[in-house]
Amino acid sequence: MSRIRGRDTGPEMSVRRELHRRGLRYRVNFKPVPTLRRTVDVAFTRQRVAVLIDGCFWHGCPEHFRPAKGDRKEYWAAKVAENQRRDQDSTRAFTSAGWTVLRFWEHDGPVEVADEIENEVIRRSVRR
Template structure:
């Protein structure tokens, strides 16, 4: 059986973007307006795991996680159809997030994680504050 329970589901899932999502673009726009420059969709450790917004000199990696894909405790949902496919896939996404966080921290990086539903201005403020603290 396919991962999609219907053609509509398949079409919807294919439309999901890996980068340049609305929440990411909104935060990046606010940061750019403040004069900050950063890398987008960049692998800080040179591996496959990429952060959404990266400040290489300050060693700060920011992730804006989708509520569905990363199991948000507020908005995350578990699909009922084809659950035997989705449950382990979503669980593995969360495990991979923790592994990525651990690897970055071990390499001296500050990891910032946000949910897509958080207000972009608040996310941008928290990133700016982290940059100030890192000096």
């Protein structure tokens, strides 16, 4: 369980399929900041829009994260807190490099997620 962000997970694939269906083209598992070894799930490089679909457990979704019971409880709580710090840090780093960062939960509906992404991509296309 060393991987924090699983690749090509179900919720992420649903969003990607929906974006593709709408004619949007994007890069996957892209590194927005070349010097930083952190990837985003979906990236629109020209518009500089970075999308992350966060897993409810690993990233501590307020609706679905329940810490494990027993003596491992503190371990998992600390682990998730660490991931959240890292998430915030990544968002800050990408934002300072000029990217718009959109974060969603894996429980969010793919159509709603795609709507938000599409709107942002259009907004950023018009501005240039």
